Amino acid sequence: MIVExxxxxxxxxxxQVECEQITVQSQKGIQGDRNCGKKTxxxxxxxxxxxxxxxxFCAEQTRPADLSITRRNLITRGVRLNELVNVEFLIGNVRLRGIELCEPCSLLGSSLSSKTLTSAAVIKHWLHRGGLLADVLSNGEITRGDGIKIET
Structure with missing residues (x-):
């Protein structure tokens, strides 16, 4: 279970800018990201x-695999994110808490739609697959390749 x-x-x-490492602040988020410090x-x-x-999704749509297409911050491998709602976990030395599923919105639908796939079909595909919204509970750095450890 890693950050890819x-x-x-x-x-x-x-x-979007791809990073090897980011600095996160407790209850604020990622330094330099559009949502840092926002608590809407x-x-x-x-x-x-x-x-x-x-x-x-990319394979089903016969399009090149592009891990940035959902505009999420962290792309993970080997962990079922839906299981982390209301769960604390560590990425490297940073503690996070899963808050809710990151369900698809019309922006994702329109950005991934095509001549053969409507925006509504994109949203339907990503329902319950769109990832996780999380709060940062400690300051630190997250680096590409960091392990993900679920707190039990």
């Missing part, structure tokens, strides 16, 4: 999605 890729975006709609709703600190779900 890391992305941030300085503002809504801006191009719980779980806004950081977003995660499973690489396996992105790869499945």
């Amino acid at each position: 890729r890391i992305f941030i975006s300085s503002e809504r709609g801006a191009a 709703h719980p779980g806004q600190n950081i977003t995660l999605v499973e690489a396996e779900e992105i790869e499945r």
Whole structure:
């Protein structure tokens, strides 16, 4: 269970930047990311999605696998994120808490739609597969390749 890729975006709609390492602040999120310090709703600190779900979608749509397509911050491998709602876990030395599923929105639907796949069909595909919204509970760094440990 690892972090495979890391992305941030300085503002809504801006191009994502891939990072080897990010600095996170408790209850604020990722330094340099558009949501850092915003507390409109719980779980806004950081977003995660499973690489396996992105790869499945890309294979079904016969498109090249692009792990950045969902615009989530952390792309994970080997962990079922749906099982981390209301669960504390560690990524490297950073403690997080899963808040809720990151369900697909119309923005994701429109960005992944095509001539053969409607926005509504994209949203339906990603329902319960769109990842996890989490709060950051400790300060630290998250690095590509960091392990994910579920607290029991």
